[in-house]
Amino acid sequence: HSNNRIPPEGAIHLTTGLKVNKAIKLLNINRSPIRSDGCHEILQSVKENQNSVMETLKLSDIPVNQDFEDLYKAVKEIFPLLRVKHGGTFGILRKALS
Structure with a gap:
């Protein structure tokens, strides 16, 4: 499900x-x-879990x-093999101009 207002x-x-996830x-x-x-923080948690089986994180519409x-x-x-879908990256232009 999406749009669950977490x-x-x-x-x-x-x-x-x-x-600690070994199933999702x-x-x-x-x-x-x-x-x-x-x-x-969610992505960091996946990184810290050596046993993670995560294949897809859908974070669409979240920049x-x-x-x-x-x-x-x-x-x-x-x-x-991990795929992450998100709402785009912000702050790139500011860093490029610095």
């Missing part, structure tokens, strides 16, 4: 379970107001920042 605090609870392959939390920080993109690159080295 608040930013809810992402913290998801991360606890994802750190697809997590669909599209259109939830967890913001980029919540997405980052993420460059820190998330950097973490995703690191996670892809550990879990090369």
Whole structure:
């Protein structure tokens, strides 16, 4: 299901379970107001779980920042089959102009 309105605090609870998850392959939390920080924490939890079987994170319509993109690159080295769909990256233009 998507559009389940998981608040930013809810992402913290998801991360606890994802750190030990050995079964969930697809997590669909599209259109939830967890913001980029919540997405980052969820992805970090997958990274910390050596036994993760996660294949797809659907975070559509949730814009993420460059820190998330950097973490995703690191996670892809550990879990090369993991796919993440999100609402685009913000902050790229500002960094490019700096």
